[in-house]
Amino acid sequence: MTMQTNSEDLQRQSLSGLFWATCRREYLLSFRRKSDLVNPLIFFLMVATLFPLGVSPEPGFLAQLAPGVVWVAALLSTLLSMDALFRSDYEDGSLEQLLLSPQPLFLVVLAKVLAHWSVTGLALTVMAPLLGLMLFLPAEGMPGLMLSLLLGTPTLSLVGAIGAALTVGLRKGGVLISLLVLPLYIPVLIFGSSAVQAAVTGLPLGGYLALLGALLALALGLAPLAISAALRISMSS
Amino acid sequence: MPDQLLTVQNLFCERDDRVLFNRLGFSVAPGEIIQIEGQNGSGKTTLMRILSGLSRHYEGDIFWRGEPVEQVRDDFCRDLLYFGHQAGVKAVLTPQENLRWYAALSPAINAADIDHALEQVGLRGFEDVPCHSLSAGQNRRVSLARLYLSKAPLWILDEPFTAIDKKGVAAKEALLLRHAQRGGSVILTTHHELGIRGPVRKINLDQCAGTST
Amino acid sequence: MAEKKWMPRWFYQLASPRWCYQITGKLLPGFAVAALLLLAGGSIWALMFAPADYQQGNSFRIIYLHVPSAILAQSAYMLMAVAGAIGLIWKMKVADMVLKSAAPIGASMAVLALATGAIWGKPTWGSWWVWDARLTSMLILFFLYLGVMALNSAIENESTAAQASAVLSLVGVVNIPIIKYSVEWWNTLHQPATFKLTEKPAMPAEMWVPLLVMVIGFYCLFAVSLMMRLRNEIIWRERRTGWVRELLIKQ
Numbered sequence: 001m002t003m004q005t006n007s008e009d010l011q012r013q014s015l016s017g018l019f020w021a022t023c024r025r026e027y028l029l030s031f032r033r034k035s036d037l038v039n040p041l042i043f044f045l046m047v048a049t050l051f052p053l054g055v056s057p058e059p060g061f062l063a064q065l066a067p068g069v070v071w072v073a074a075l076l077s078t079l080l081s082m083d084a085l086f087r088s089d090y091e092d093g094s095l096e097q098l099l100l101s102p103q104p105l106f107l108v109v110l111a112k113v114l115a116h117w118s119v120t121g122l123a124l125t126v127m128a129p130l131l132g133l134m135l136f137l138p139a140e141g142m143p144g145l146m147l148s149l150l151l152g153t154p155t156l157s158l159v160g161a162i163g164a165a166l167t168v169g170l171r172k173g174g175v176l177i178s179l180l181v182l183p184l185y186i187p188v189l190i191f192g193s194s195a196v197q198a199a200v201t202g203l204p205l206g207g208y209l210a211l212l213g214a215l216l217a218l219a220l221g222l223a224p225l226a227i228s229a230a231l232r233i234s235m236s237s
Numbered sequence: 238m239p240d241q242l243l244t245v246q247n248l249f250c251e252r253d254d255r256v257l258f259n260r261l262g263f264s265v266a267p268g269e270i271i272q273i274e275g276q277n278g279s280g281k282t283t284l285m286r287i288l289s290g291l292s293r294h295y296e297g298d299i300f301w302r303g304e305p306v307e308q309v310r311d312d313f314c315r316d317l318l319y320f321g322h323q324a325g326v327k328a329v330l331t332p333q334e335n336l337r338w339y340a341a342l343s344p345a346i347n348a349a350d351i352d353h354a355l356e357q358v359g360l361r362g363f364e365d366v367p368c369h370s371l372s373a374g375q376n377r378r379v380s381l382a383r384l385y386l387s388k389a390p391l392w393i394l395d396e397p398f399t400a401i402d403k404k405g406v407a408a409k410e411a412l413l414l415r416h417a418q419r420g421g422s423v424i425l426t427t428h429h430e431l432g433i434r435g436p437v438r439k440i441n442l443d444q445c446a447g448t449s450t
Numbered sequence: 451m452a453e454k455k456w457m458p459r460w461f462y463q464l465a466s467p468r469w470c471y472q473i474t475g476k477l478l479p480g481f482a483v484a485a486l487l488l489l490a491g492g493s494i495w496a497l498m499f500a501p502a503d504y505q506q507g508n509s510f511r512i513i514y515l516h517v518p519s520a521i522l523a524q525s526a527y528m529l530m531a532v533a534g535a536i537g538l539i540w541k542m543k544v545a546d547m548v549l550k551s552a553a554p555i556g557a558s559m560a561v562l563a564l565a566t567g568a569i570w571g572k573p574t575w576g577s578w579w580v581w582d583a584r585l586t587s588m589l590i591l592f593f594l595y596l597g598v599m600a601l602n603s604a605i606e607n608e609s610t611a612a613q614a615s616a617v618l619s620l621v622g623v624v625n626i627p628i629i630k631y632s633v634e635w636w637n638t639l640h641q642p643a644t645f646k647l648t649e650k651p652a653m654p655a656e657m658w659v660p661l662l663v664m665v666i667g668f669y670c671l672f673a674v675s676l677m678m679r680l681r682n683e684i685i686w687r688e689r690r691t692g693w694v695r696e697l698l699i700k701q
Binding site: 028091096 | 289292311314315317319321323325327329334339343344
């Protein structure tokens with residue numbers, strides 16, 4: 001009996017060890033290749049700059065557009081960063097080692113996506129008030145903006161990773177990912193930008209955030225399975 | 238057939254309308270080294286990927302210790318070391334960091350052995366150098382250090398000696414032989430003439446190819 | 451193999467492309483005749499005998515195309531997902547082929563639903579396109595179809611392509627209710643109390659019976675085109691097997 005508990009303990013230890021080892025590796029990778037870290041953020045800023053130039057710099061008008069524009073920009077920059085998630089692992093053969101490991105694949109996948117989110121989605125969330133300022137989003141809207149992005153961007157990363165896993169074996173995965181993933185992003189966009197609008201008009205936020213949280217819970221439960229299956233399929237060709 | 242580690246029966250695989258092998262069958266006993274031979278494009282790498290479980294595009298049966306491999310996938314993965322065409326080495330990480338992640342992936346490996354393994358492949362003093370400043374051969378060695386860490390009985394090695402110098406090859410051959418003597422098995426492809434005197438069996442894929450259609 | 455025994459025998463027969471080719475060959479004429487009769491009868495009934503709508507007059511009659519195509523677009527996606535799941539679980543080649551064959555048909559149904567919606571919108575709302583909840587959901591469904599088709603054509607290996615599309619269509623099927631709900635909710639938020647296209651308070655029987663006939667007719671039409679595409683796909687994929695060669699020599 002004690003033997004069994006010991007081995008169970010050991011296994012649990014090795015699983016959490018794997019989770020943290022993977023996170024650590026992802027952080028090391030992204031901090032040593034800084035362009036991967038910074039490019040989505042610059043893109044985020046640039047997309048938001050296009051709107052005043054393309055539509056109108058008039059503050060009242062921009063304030064009305066701001067929730068949607070910040071959300072669309074965050075969505076596009078997340079999407080832009082997704083292609084790299086598995087591609088370098090695929091190219092250098094690490095993905096083969098990952099798939100042949102006796103450890104549960106979904107755990108490694110989850111660790112990778114969460115690490116990836118914390119350097120993209122979380123960074124976007126922190127940066128969002130700057131864009132809010134540029135687009136004259138009223139100060140009341142800022143908490144709603146940040147909270148909705150905080151709950152919404154992990155879902156975007158998880159769903160985007162499914163697209164990345166499905167296209168990892170293809171040379172030109174970049175455009176294809178957007179075709180696969182953008183329609184799936186629509187609910188998050190709707191609830192996210194509505195949350196910001198509600199915050200601006202002083203309506204309660206709870207319902208929107210609960211919906212975003214529910215989407216996140218669903219994505220956390222199902223996406224790692226879909227990502228793992230997609231990776232196995234992509235690697236088998 | 239519990240005395241056989243791996244048994245392959247009636248394996249059939251085609252790629253782009255070309256039959257790579259048909260009715261291929263062999264088995265691997267503990268202590269055997271099997272060298273897969275064949276011309277370029279004869280399907281050596283495909284066979285290695287099928288045996289390792291990466292590719293599922295085949296018909297036929299593969300048994301691991303007498304059980305269908307699909308049903309004992311976890312046990313099989315625990316007992317397998319696969320060395321593929323790409324080394325699986327991240328250029329921006331150091332050899333040590335690379336191997337540490339690999340150790341996390343394979344619970345049987347003791348992370349404390351990493352330094353020793355790196356010494357064995359001649360990378361002492363390079364532990365903290367990012368792999369992109371190492372040569373191609375050295376990068377390959379980082380990956381080969383896994384052979385020294387591994388406790389898995391079955392090794393599937395696809396061209397393990399590419400970009401490795403003569404001295405290194407001799408050391409690796411000695412390692413393979415030692416693995417076999419301890420009761421492990423090796424399936425490998427290589428363009429080198431193996432210098433191993435011992436239980437090496439050759440399987441030529443050119444003879445297994447079906448008639449192309 | 452023991453775990454498979456609980457499925458009926460025809461299920462495994464379906465797995466054989468040859469058997470599937472033969473059985474669809476037998477079913478095809480029946481469905482074709484049924485589709486022709488139902489669609490012709492339904493159209494004549496709908497256009498000439500069904501009463502005009504008291505609000506929209508005769509322009510509402512496009513409902514007899516719009517509703518069936520919209521229903522079919524959704525059903526085809528469900529079929530794709532079910533075929534995808536079967537293909538992934540039981541590694542059934544025919545299921546992969548069904549998925550691949552159903553995608554373009556479903557996509558064209560979605561286009562038809564969007565086009566008829568737009569044509570209907572012109573006299574009803576005065577513009578070709580309105581961000582109506584149903585039309586928007588249909589547009590997104592069309593995008594989902596495009597994604598599956600793009601993925602399927604981008605991957606060269608046939609069985610990899612089929613499995614990848616299967617995963618994508620399953621992900622899509624989980625998302626469709628969420629998308630539908632979120633779009634409807636977004637719609638009520640931005641356009642309260644618009645006139646809804648199809649939500650009519652209790653349609654009289656003279657109106658919905660021909661609609662039902664058209665829906666069944668569309669299902670038959672869908673079955674016919676699916677079987678035709680499937681048979682093509684079977685012949686193409688099995689072109690190197692003995693039975694296909696025999697078949698070709700016979701013809």
